[in-house]
Amino acid sequence: MAAVSALTAATVALVGLAAPAHAADPVLRDLAAAKGIYYGTAVTSSKLSGTYGAVTGAQFDSITPANEMKWGTVEPNRGSFNWAGADRVVDFAEANGQQVRGHTLVWHSQMPNWLANGSFSNTELRTIMTDHVTTEVTRYKGRIDHWDVVNEPLNEDGTMRGSKFYNQLGESYIADAFRAARAADPAAKLYINDYNTDGTGPKSNGMYSLVQRLKAQGVPIDGVGFQGHLILGQVPATLQANLQRFADLGVEVAITELDIRMTLPATDAKLAQQKTEFKAVTNACLAVARCEGVTVWGFTDSDSWIPDVFPGEGAATPYDAGFQPKPAYYGIAEALGWTGDGGGGDPTPTTGCAVTYAVQSQWNTGFTANVTVRNTGTSPVNGWTLRWTWPSGQSVTQAWNATVTQSGAQATAVNAAHNAAIAPGGSATFGFNGAWSGGNTAPGAFTLNGAACAVALS
Structure with a gap:
């Protein structure tokens, strides 16, 4: 909506700005806070206005920049930084009383060309990596609650992924990245993050062993992120037990990139099942004392990566493309204690x-x-x-x-x-x-x- 002209006496009607709300729709961030966890969403910084921004600010108490903090975005040329998108996300979060999950510092993908295709000695590559980590974490010191320091370091069989950093530096690159991040911001929680580790299995076992090794070396790792890119009907039955075994290692755990995709078109039956599964994932986090929270990887289908990567699949988020809450949204709320009466914590539940x-x-x-x-x-x-x-x-x-x-x-x-x-x-x-x-x-x-x-x- 355009800014109101000076001295206008016209009514600013909000019809069309906000998604039409259902009576007694719950507020996820308030429900989550009452349960002692956060409920967050990944965001696209350029969209943080209008209805998209309003829903983001009203419903979620943590946000993750989907791409704005990745190496290829913030350091497209060596030593030359572009912080515009990342700054917008952090500023928005602070204006709306939200946490920020910094995503991500070291990853095999979305590297700038100069790094991905450059030739460096082992010493130089290690310095490039730790300098990048130090620069980015220092810029946002005191403003980022959790950092995904290293992202997706494993193969599907649980062995180490053959990335540029691993191929030259071996597994030690992970420890060096964490130590650089800790030195730059001692207060931020530092996570390792991967996909297909949600249930027990070879990749999850590989992550478990990796975390054990890092802790044995005194590496300052605070938590493990489980991305949660799931398929309808395939939510792991061992999710809660898996989260618990990592928590028993003495680290925090979090669901960091949750979406549950389905073969299109969406039907009432599929959406009902998706509701059950979003609720189940949220309940799994709530059942583990060291689970810090859940982040959906985009709250609306209009901002989801799924259709571009998995043709014929989608409808993976809690809101449809028109910002209407789907059954999944109510499943999340029910897991967080909502009973359809408007939530709690205010004087009288509101029915409309x-x-x-x-x-x-x-x-x-x-x-x-x-x-x-x-x-x-x-x-x-x-x-x-x-x-x-x-x-x-x-x-x-x-x-x-x-x-x-x-x-x-x-x-x-x-x-x-x-x-x-x-x-x-x-x-x-x-x-x-x-x-x-x-x-x-x-x-x-x-x-x-x-x-x-x-x-x-x-």
């Missing part, structure tokens, strides 16, 4: 709500807005908390008919005594003055008492 946001006037540094909250459910609301995320860095300076507070880009409005109760079909209105600079894009999503609201004209 709609929000209208209107800018009444705007000047060069400020604006006045009104917000109307309507109860579209069949039960009264007795006490309410409305939350939203500012997409353009706005801030609330004064409010009436509600108490409005702000943390970063997240705003929270709590009812006044006189408008705490909203009968079915009724509404409550509050207003505020705000500050803005450079843009005054309307927020794209609201939650009332933990449930996502439809966004429409009153």
